[in-house]
Amino acid sequence: MPELPEVETVRAGLARHLTGRMVERVEIFDPRPLRRQEGGADAFVQRLTGRTFTAAVRRGKFLWLPLDDGAALVAHLGMSGQLLVHGTPGALAARESGDDAHAFLGDPDAPRVDLTATRAPLPAEDPDARPRHLRVRLHLSPIAGDAPGGAVLDLVDQRMFGGLRVTDMVPTADGAPGGAGSLAPLIPADVTHIARDLLDPHLDRPAVVAKMRHSNRAVKTLLLDQGIVSGIGNIYADEGLWAARVHGLRRGSALGPRVTARLLDATGEVMERALAAGGTSFDALYVDADGAAGFFARSLAVYGRAGQECRRCGALLRAETIGGRSHVFCPRCQTRPRSARA
Template sequence: MPELPEVETVRAGLAARVVGRTVADVEVLHPRSVRRQPGGATDLAARLRGRTLTAAVRRGKYLWLTYGEDVAAAPDEALLAHLGMSGQLLVQEPDGARASIGEPGMVAAAVGDPGRFLAAPGERPLDLTATLPPTLVRTIPATTAHLRARLTFHDGGQLWFVDQRTFGHLMAVGTVPTDDGAAGGLGSDAPVLPAPVAHIARDLLDPALDRAALVRRTRTRRTEVKRALLDQSLVSGVGNIYADEALWRARLHGARRTDRLSPARLGELFDAAAEVMREALAVGGTSFDALYVDVEGAAGFFARSLAVYGRAGLPCPRCGAPVRREQFMNRGSFSCPRCQRRPAAG
């Protein structure tokens, strides 16, 4: 499943390309894409047809589009998109135009306003067009081979939901108030969340996150620190890739116990996770294949900057020791045996 940088890249692209457009028609081309929708495809289409998309919002790895008639009111419904392992949301314009290789401004348009989401307090916003050389920008041609659903707008443009493995899904759902009454997620000032993701915690790039409270909650979990990083009800947005990279930067093994780490050490880990995700977001996230792309079909390039994830047997960039791969929750976990020593048993 895409992690925070990849989902935020898609969210900001949707904010730039589909917010303000009105849905004329909805086509569901594969029933699995709406398997969790009460009433199925007919219900989804009825809820969306004629409605104007008012915001593209994200909390952690979860993405949704609010819709309604009064943009000033808190939305009572949203189109929730779960991308699964291979889901993509692609924008097609009426004339079929797509960004070309090296087109100036393509990356900035894809990830939206960097000043709000990428800059830490007191830092200058990142210039995305300077961060990613135009020669690295590439476009993956759109294909209808795995098109599962399609929204057509009144102006003739379309939003495609493409999903090769059909693990993702779309669902039009009601919203509920957030526990803290603050904005529901990045991209919206409305204090509501889609009901199915109401349990999802804020993420490390969310300016409303209470970092001190997060450290306290983490220490009370008394679990392995990598498990805590992946717990979306504790802190959202971090998956296997960025957990491994953050642990490497913080020089911690994922098996370390949260209750045995000082608040300062946990703070350093969360800082490392936020840092690595900001860097990934600046280059469009991590793409290992064509299954993750932004709304323009462009791949992310952070895979070139990974220190340990997927690099078993290669030298650690810091000390040169061969990176190790260990089994963790039915997946691989990557770390440096010298920089990140496994804690003693017991």
């Protein structure tokens, strides 16, 4: 499932292509991704048609596009969701030049990887073209520079664990901006239970440390709890734990405040490096708004590498299950707690 770096990469692309664009028409090819929409598919169409996107905002793994009437289009990508923009001037320029540098948020002078071969087919020149697994299409009101066939935002989703919905916005509990991409102290009403993430400057880190240290749950489970700190999934939990030399089975209450803070810092640093690489893509399902894949998978230290050598000490990495989720770790760098040893 896409985690913070992957969703942030998508958010940045949507902000670039969609801010200030109006939805002229909505096509629904499969209503299942709209199952959480109050009022159903008809309400979704009615609430979006004629509305203008004012920004693209993210908190953790949740993404929303504020609308000019005070509501927001909320998206969760689930296991395989893609929000792909076709036909806008920016998308056309990228396609013609093959330049994917705009897809990254890291150092603009850093070397780039040519992602042209990873792009999904772009149907911008044909408004009737339908990519496989296309569920919802938003047609944008035309502006100068759009493709002859028009500009669209597509929801393409193979497994359909995610979805779209239009919902009202409410003030944030702390009065700070709702998430990355907007200074407005607003958040979708059904996202208020999601905590701030490690890249959010308004995150109360001492409060997160305190919550983790007052829990007897395994620290990996705590990292995955979106109500404590959001945006971390299985990939970056394993990577952060390895970077901080902490085994995922250690209880939160057994960690000192410095170790807990170090773990949060290490996990945040891993996600920042992943973000600079466009996120982690294992297959064609993980792409940004332009259809380009991220390349952080090449830099993973432990996730997906069980049985291979630790990049730090050379010991063979092991895998086990914690709370129903796989956990890959180094038995030498990340000592298992005594109570968990066989």
